[in-house]
Amino acid sequence: MLLGTYTLSNKGYRSKKSDMSINEKKKVWVVGHKNPDTDSICAAIAYANLKNQADGNRYEAKRAGELNEETKYVLDTFGVKSPGLITDVGAQVKDIEIRKTPGVSGKISLKRAWEMMKEQNVVTLPVTDKENNLEGLIITGDIATSYMDVYDNSILSRAKTQYQNIVDTLDGTMLCGNEHAYFMKGKVVVGSANPETMEQFLEDDDLVIMGNRYDAQICALESNASCIVIAGSPQVPKTIVKMAEEKHCVLITTDYDTYTAARLINQSMPIKFFMRREQLVTFETEEYIDEVREIMSKEKHRDFPVLDEDGKYIGMISRRNLLNMKKKQLILVDHNEKTQAVDGIGGADILEIIDHHRIGSLETMSPVFFRNQPLGCTATIIYQMYREQNVEINKNIAGLLCSAILSDTLMYRSPTCTLLDKAVAEELAGIAGINTEGHAKAMFQAGSDFGSKTPEEIFYQDFKLFNSGKTSYGVGQISSLNADELVELKERLLPFLKKPHEEHGVDMIFFMLTNILTESTSLLCEGEGAEELIRTAFHMEEAGADDEANVVELPGVVSRKKQLIPSIMIACEA
DSSP: OOOOOEEEOTTSBEEESOOOOSSOOOOEEEEEEESOOHHHHHHHHHHHHHHHHHHTTOEEEEEESOOOHHHHHHHHHTTOOOOEEOSBOSOBGGGSOOBOOOOBOTTSBHHHHHHHHHHHTOSEEEEEOTTOBEEEEEEHHHHHHHHHSOOOTTHHHHTTEEHHHHHHHTTOEEEESOTTSEEOSSOEEEOOSOHHHHHHHOOTTOEEEEOSOHHHHHHHHHTTOSEEEEETOOOOOHHHHHHHHHTTOEEEEESSOHHHHHHHGGGGSBGGGTSBOSSOOOEETTSBHHHHHHHHHTOSOOEEEEEOTTSBEEEEEEGGGGGGOOOOEEEEESOOOGGGSOBTGGGSEEEEEEEOSOOOSOOOSSOOEEEEOOSSOHHHHHHHHHHHTTOOOOHHHHHHHHHHHHHHTTTTTSTTOOHHHHHHHHHHHHHHTOOHHHHHHHHHHHHTOOTTSOHHHHHGGGEEEEEETTEEEEEEEEEESOHHHHHHHHHHHTGGGHHHHHHHTOSEEEEEEEETTTTEEEEEEESTTHHHHHHHHTTOOOOOTTSOTTEEEEETOOOIIIIIHHHHHHHHHO
């Protein structure tokens, strides 16, 4: 949660109107694999709904890629909104504790800025305007430099110092004049000489620091001084006050002696004169910590402003804050492979995994709830969890879960399909008020509309990466009821396979063109030894003269999970 707006206080900093904290309690994201299929999406939606029944809407379904046409059809049919897209779950600036250092006005004095730094135990103050736009930064080093550097006697006017700052810095009292006005021109003069000598170097609009000498005060006024500071807290004659008023001269008294007043007065200059304005290193709440850490390592200063999406200042972070970041919390459904997970998974906190695939390569930092069952679909497992927890399955959720089972089991034709999958799907169909065969055909038909899609869009509709020993490979799949359509897709995809083969840097690429009606697959192969590996895996003879290059026909093979991947794994180990 971002900070609210700031208002200027009498101490010069902007206090927050809202009491809400920057980092609100985060939701837990329920997400499936990259290039999501219908099971991945529907399982995420259904499981998030189940978890919310018991934990106050903390869970939110997400997707790790674009929806395919089949899944869009399912969501539209049951009137369910698509989950929001996430592409990276790595820690971001908004996931760490942002220090709520209030922005200050550029008008405050160096002295006041120094006091605020000590009060807040910080070394950097952000300078903001009334709309909370970042104008600059002032750090302790800048203030120290202002004290140590030698300036000419006109520095106070060049800095356009407000008289109120002078009064505050000297702990003084203004006898006449406008405290909100500015010392705009002239130099600072210590009036320690006799009047005859003072007349020689005093000029119009000078600021004069002097003691309680009536003749010298008269001299300064007659020389058209713009401001007179009378040190030692004397009783100023009424004639001097009256004359100062007539000449529009600011008259200030202070308890400090002349030396101390002269030493302190430069501290009244506004911080905007010294603050850093150019090449400020700022971060936005959406930036990822890996990038932030790299940038911080190249900078000498340790505090950095954070801006929201509108460019408004909300707080400060330092290298130390990176140690206490709150990782995004996830529940994974329909996968447990790191290569299939959303980017940045290594920097996230995984709470649960619900899956029906083989145990993959994903590692967690702490123990998790892991439910993995040898079923045809994750949706079947989630159905069981609804029943186990006595949570009613409404019509829409039933429709989603049923659709996922029909999709993953290819309408019960896949060897991964169990009797339980079929029984659950039929029960869910009754709740949703649909006919499983008719609905499945409509789903597959919607998913087979590839005419307007590019080869890349088709390829990544359902694509996963795997590792078997030292061999890395990717496998995509398209299922269709239309044999002619599959032949056309083969001609379009075969030459395309070279591109993902290079981009992903894997040893081999395979793509399954699965005919649902004939329960067979034309497997497209790319990569050195890819076709030979498949023929070995399925105990087939070497390609003959009539066989199409880089294509292997696999009758009876429709499942990537249960038929193709296990066979490849065994062949790789042989």
